[in-house]
Amino acid sequence: MKGEAQTDRDLLSRVPTLADTNPRKYNKRRRLIETFLAVGVPGSLIALWQLGFHYEWIDNRFYASPWEIVSSKKLREAELWSEIWTSVQRMLKGFFAGSLLGVLLGVLMGVSRLLRAALDSLLTALYTVPKLALIPVFVTLFGFGDLPRIALIAVTVFFFVWISTMSAIMGVEDGYREAALSFGANKWQIFRHVLFPGALPQIFVGLRIAAGVAVLMLIGVELVLASDGLGALIEKGRTLFLPELTYVGIAISALLGLTFTYLVRILGRVLVPWAPEDQTPNQN
């Protein structure tokens, strides 16, 4: 900050800037710039991509242009929307099952040293196993229906949520716990009034990461192990030599990931109003 002040050789001056004299105008301008960047950066990359096709820097036999994706006939077929819906259902089911289990076990292990001792190294070892490698196991376990696909998403989500929940519960400051103890709170009361709300902001960080991971896993699973859904669509485009189809699938998964992560973030903001927001400007 010091460097920003005007220096008149031996004189340092603290004077108002626009941000101080007219904060409303400054904030408005800043928001405008932020919106411009948020829209402009992806927008110009897409424009560059389109230009690449126009000037034939990119081979249109193997790749599709943004315009081809947007104007694809596929987008107007009812079949596509049912594919998307199939995928979204799988993802949501997997995400909810996985996060529920993750929060549950994370809380239990965060609270209990013994449970931690019993399960920590086991779960950590399992965590590192690439989940797609479990496909054969899951198919044997759950058959050929939707269940193994949902289970794979759930397992992936579980590990992210479990780790963040456990460390969040353990990270709640002792002072908060002690204050509750001094009022004679029992274990459940401590959990309900102190540990859980105290851990919630961190749990939501885990959920947000898991939301993105759920989309990753969804597409991965469907590529390998499904005849319908977005992943299957992407694969179909490749085998049928219809790049447009593949790119429609990719674009929709990207949008799906963006939307879902955003929704989880909004949910977090509603449920955890006391947590500092991501981009609140520093006040005093």
Next chain:
Amino acid sequence: MRKHSCKIEAIEVEKVFSADSEDEVHALGPLNLQVQDGEFVCLVGPSGCGKSTFLRIVAGLLNPTTGRVDIGINPENPTPISMVFQDYGIYPWKTVEGNIRFGLEISGISKSRTKEVADHWLERMDLTAFASSYPDTLSGGMRQRVAIARALAVEPEILLMDEPFAALDAQLRQLLQDELLTIWQKEQRTVLFVTHSLEEAIVLGDRVIVMSSRPGKIVLDQKVPFERPRSPELRAQSDFNEFKNELWLCLKGEVEHYLERVNSVEGKIGSNNEG
């Protein structure tokens, strides 16, 4: 080169905090203040009177909304101003020595010189035995010693202290006041010291400035009549208490204003809830 009679000169400084919403908080000013080179100036005032805000403006952490603060410095000094914060502001991930070296490393002083200065301050603040300890293992008083050593190690021309002893117990507080007194009487830097305690202000300061409740203005600018070097026993003198009472009469009114306002705000909230 312009000549400056004073080290810090605040001219019509005001600070208004405004969130994105409509409500604005007029925290400070207009405030005019001149601080001479080598002077120890204490700012006292009720909570929220903007004394810390003023300190932050001098430090360059905030800008004023209107007016200006001019600070005369030696352009060759890489760290002309340093600050001690109430909650220490020392880093838990650095050792005591690492914390003291921080400012020196930032200003790019040579390794050997850094070592020399750090050792000097470790010894001076009685921290040598804890050089490689982490702050988390230290008591509050020791942590604040680290913070003071860190601020002084860079040899600032101006030292800003924002209620540095507020979090300490009464005995420790007195001990650190005495230490600061000794150090300052030897080094004679310009100091701006924010405190809630009149006693602290009188023991340490050349001048005590009493500020009004929000928006903070100067209501009293009083020279402390006690000769330097002062000793800790000053606190027991009868004229010390007389002087303190005199200042308290002035400060009391401002604190009452502050309480009135707090109560009226609470009253409003209460009536809103009813309605």
